[in-house]
Amino acid sequence: MMSLLTERRQRQLAAQPDRLANKTRPRRRVGNVPGALFSLMWLGIVIVPLYWMVITSLRTQNGFFDGSPLAWPKHPTLDNYRTVLDNDFWRYLMNSVIVTVGGVGLTLAVSLMAAYAIVRSKRRFVRGTFNLFLLGLAIPLQATIIPIYYMIVKLHLYDTLLALVLPSAAFAVPITVVILTNFLRDVPGELFESMHVEGAGEWRMLFSLAIPLVRPAITTVAVYDALQIWNGFLFPLILTQSPDLRVLPLALFDFQGQFTVNVPAIIASVVLSTLPILALYIVGRRQLVSGLTAGFGK
Amino acid sequence: MTGISASARVKRPRGGAPLLMALPALLLFGLFALLPMVFVVILSVSKWDGLGDISWAGGANWSHLWNSGVTRHALWLTAKVMIFSWVIQTPISLLLGVFLAGRQRYRALLAAVFFVPLLLSSAAVALAYRNLLDPNFGLTQSLKDGPFDLLAKDWLGNQNLVLFTVIFVISWQFVPFHSLLYQAGVRQIPATMYEAARLDGASTIQQFFFVTLPQLRYTIVTSSTLMLVGSLTYFDVVFIMTGGGPGYSTRLLPLDMYITGFQSHDFGEASAIAVVLVAAGLAISLGLVKFSGFSRMQSQTAGA
Numbered sequence: 248m249m250s251l252l253t254e255r256r257q258r259q260l261a262a263q264p265d266r267l268a269n270k271t272r273p274r275r276r277v278g279n280v281p282g283a284l285f286s287l288m289w290l291g292i293v294i295v296p297l298y299w300m301v302i303t304s305l306r307t308q309n310g311f312f313d314g315s316p317l318a319w320p321k322h323p324t325l326d327n328y329r330t331v332l333d334n335d336f337w338r339y340l341m342n343s344v345i346v347t348v349g350g351v352g353l354t355l356a357v358s359l360m361a362a363y364a365i366v367r368s369k370r371r372f373v374r375g376t377f378n379l380f381l382l383g384l385a386i387p388l389q390a391t392i393i394p395i396y397y398m399i400v401k402l403h404l405y406d407t408l409l410a411l412v413l414p415s416a417a418f419a420v421p422i423t424v425v426i427l428t429n430f431l432r433d434v435p436g437e438l439f440e441s442m443h444v445e446g447a448g449e450w451r452m453l454f455s456l457a458i459p460l461v462r463p464a465i466t467t468v469a470v471y472d473a474l475q476i477w478n479g480f481l482f483p484l485i486l487t488q489s490p491d492l493r494v495l496p497l498a499l500f501d502f503q504g505q506f507t508v509n510v511p512a513i514i515a516s517v518v519l520s521t522l523p524i525l526a527l528y529i530v531g532r533r534q535l536v537s538g539l540t541a542g543f544g545k
Numbered sequence: 546m547t548g549i550s551a552s553a554r555v556k557r558p559r560g561g562a563p564l565l566m567a568l569p570a571l572l573l574f575g576l577f578a579l580l581p582m583v584f585v586v587i588l589s590v591s592k593w594d595g596l597g598d599i600s601w602a603g604g605a606n607w608s609h610l611w612n613s614g615v616t617r618h619a620l621w622l623t624a625k626v627m628i629f630s631w632v633i634q635t636p637i638s639l640l641l642g643v644f645l646a647g648r649q650r651y652r653a654l655l656a657a658v659f660f661v662p663l664l665l666s667s668a669a670v671a672l673a674y675r676n677l678l679d680p681n682f683g684l685t686q687s688l689k690d691g692p693f694d695l696l697a698k699d700w701l702g703n704q705n706l707v708l709f710t711v712i713f714v715i716s717w718q719f720v721p722f723h724s725l726l727y728q729a730g731v732r733q734i735p736a737t738m739y740e741a742a743r744l745d746g747a748s749t750i751q752q753f754f755f756v757t758l759p760q761l762r763y764t765i766v767t768s769s770t771l772m773l774v775g776s777l778t779y780f781d782v783v784f785i786m787t788g789g790g791p792g793y794s795t796r797l798l799p800l801d802m803y804i805t806g807f808q809s810h811d812f813g814e815a816s817a818i819a820v821v822l823v824a825a826g827l828a829i830s831l832g833l834v835k836f837s838g839f840s841r842m843q844s845q846t847a848g849a
Contacts, residue, residue: 279749282644286655289641292717293659299684300673316684353573361570364563373567380570383578385770385830387777389799390822393588393806393815394581396595417577420570449563478666480781485807496668500785503672510676517669524664532657 304328304515311511327515331502336519338491339498343477346411346494350476351469353416354423359465361420362427363453367439377428383421389481396485410486411494415479419472430464431457470531477524495520582823588816595810606817616818618793619801622708626797627776630712634772635765638720642727643757656728659721667718667781674714675701675786701787704794711795714782719775723768730764731757770833774826798822 299316305323365377395414404410434457442452458465483497493501499516506512592602610616645656662670677684680699688697700710734757742752780799783789789796789804796804798818806815 279644279647282640285637285640286644289637289720290655290658293662293721295684296673296677296717297661299677303676312682316687357570357573360566364567368564368567370564373564376567376571379579380574383574385774385827386582387774387799387822387826388578389778389780390802390819390826391578391581391585392803393812393819394584395577396807397584397588397593397812398577398581413573414577417573420574421578424570449566453566474664478668480666480668480784485803496666496781499666499668499672503675503785510679510682513672513676517665517673520669521665525661528660528664532660 300514300518303511304518306511308509308511327509327512328519330506330509330512331516331519334502334505335490336498336516339493339495340523342408342492343494345408346415347473347477349408349412350415350419351472353412354419354472355465355469357416358420358423358427358468359458360453361424362431363449363457365424365428366431366434367449367452377424380421380424384425388418392481392485395482399486404486406487406489406492408487408492411479411482414482414486415476419475423468423472426468427461427464430461434460466531470527473527474524585816585819585823588813589820591813591816593812595806595812602813606814610814610817610821613814615793615796616798616801616805619796619798619818620821622794622796623777623798625708626712626715626779627773629709630715630776631769631772633712634716634720634723635769637716638723638768639727639761639765641720641724643731643753645724645728646731656725659724661721662718663721665718668785670714670718671782671785674710678710702791704791707787707791707794711779711783711787714786715776715779718782719772723772726764726768727761730761734760766833770830773829773833777822777826777829 295317302318302320303311303316304327305325306320307322307324307326310320310322361376361380364373368374399405399410399414404413438456438460439452442456447455478496479494480496480500483492483494484500487493487497490501499513499520502516503513506516588599589606590602590604591599592605593599641659645652645659665673676682678700680686680702685696685698685700698706700706738756738760739752742756747755778799779797780803783795783797783800784803787795789800799822802815802818802822805818806812
């Protein structure tokens with residue numbers, strides 16, 4: 248009964264923004280000519296470097312030096328990708344996966360509880376922590392890398408993957424809490440009250456009411472956090488040193504030194520490192536985009 | 546209904562979600578973000594080489610910082626990047642966002658393509674551009690004898706150009722994010738406002754300036770805050786693409802902090818730079834929120 252009710256409510260909630268958006272769509276009779284021209288130009292600016300990356304990664308090392316850089320390679324080859332894969336790429340990929348999954352998991356676990364507490368607590372102090380996390384958004388957290396380096400060394404975590412997970416998660420917590428809180432605030436209070444009357448405790452309400460209701464928001468922040476952690480460069484740079492522990496962005500930087508003039512191989516590593524996140528984007532684009540705007544728009 | 550919830554509330558004197566739930570996030574955030582913030586202030590008046598003990602240094606770091614031409618230059622460069630990247634990115638994002646707000650299918654496809662640079666790590670973007678702009682073998686060099694010969698410059702080696710190259714690469718990466726914000730902002734503007742404007746005989750351009758732009762105030766503040774504070778964190782791109790060079794021409798403040806600390810092992814002075822970064826970030830965000838006035842903004846939409 249309860250779940251049926253919430254499901255219907257959820258669908259209603261989910262349907263509302265769309266209906267609203269359709270109604271409020273500004274109908275333009277005159278086309279936006281400057282916008283169209285400019286978008287076309289920007290399309291070129293975006294596409295040309297991306298296209299250059301793809302075709303360069305398919306060139307032979309000699310092919311790179313002759314002919315037009317934008318022409319389709321005369322002898323397209325996947326050898327560059329093989330070179331990258333043979334240079335411990337899989338290990339770096341695994342490291343990135345471990346750090347990202349660990350970081351996102353930790354962030355989501357603590358942020359969900361915190362967001363729930365902020366929305367549902369009666370204590371002033373707990374509700375006020377929202378402002379603390381809001382403040383976290385306003386500060387360039389990268390400025391704290393020196394103390395973090397010191398603490399990681401003192402905790403004997405230097406040069407471990409855990410050293411990357413902890414601060415990455417801590418930096419992701421503010422935005423995650425803020426977005427989840429904004430979504431949880433939209434859940435009608437009566438739902439909680441009626442569940443409470445049925446005798447449910449706060450933990451049960453968190454797991455069987457709050458989490459299912461904000462699942463779209465959870466997916467969104469998860470993808471966003473994953474993107475941030477996956478692409479993170481500064482923490483790996485200062486908190487690890489073993490080649491075994493390199494994550495992808497750091498490995499890319501290292502490939503540049505290793506392959507030096509073999510530009511096609513360097514670019515192949517760039518393309519390869521992007522593929523997993525590109526796949527994720529193709530699967531979860533709608534979630535990511537709609538959630539991002541909803542989260543920041545509030 | 547209200548009666549039930551009221552009595553339920555009476556039954557729980559303190560009630561609500563337990564503090565315990567907020568604790569893990571507070572601990573994680575406190576330990577790895579707030580505590581370091583306090584610690585960095587302490588380190589800024591200390592002497593530490595990264596290995597040995599930390600000792601009191603008083604104002605030595607700060608006076609050294611004040612007199613350091615390199616750091617002053619870095620501060621100036623950061624301010625320049627901040628202003629230019631805002632001035633360049635905002636109109637582009639605004640224009641693209643307004644255009645992408647239309648619900649035509651091809652615009653959705655366009656938005657999907659525009660988003661791709663945002664998926665690449667800064668390391669990947671910087672590496673790609675470093676090779677793409679290579680003065681000997683890069684793409685730009687091959688344009689020498691063609692209609693785009695204006696682009697055949699040494700974008701990374703010329704001290705007068707390189708800062709703008711950095712700004713361009715950063716814009717390439719982040720404009721999609723900001724146009725996304727503007728796109729969402731435009732879609733929230735009620736259609737009735739445009740209808741009213743049209744009835745009053747407003748042209749498309751007038752509608753943009755008198756309806757769209759004022760209605761986007763809140764989005765402009767959000768996007769600008771993220772952009773300005775964000776420009777205090779540009780590290781990866783310059784570190785990989787230019788290494789701060791040639792000379793000191795792209796040694797932005799975060800990079801200056803990194804080099805002072807992790808390469809010159811002067812962590813005290815590097816922490817002083819970090820304090821400057823935090824203070825600047827806080828001042829900008831609080832200033833923008835104050836300046837834009839949240840209450841005024843709300844009343845404006847309420848009056849609409």
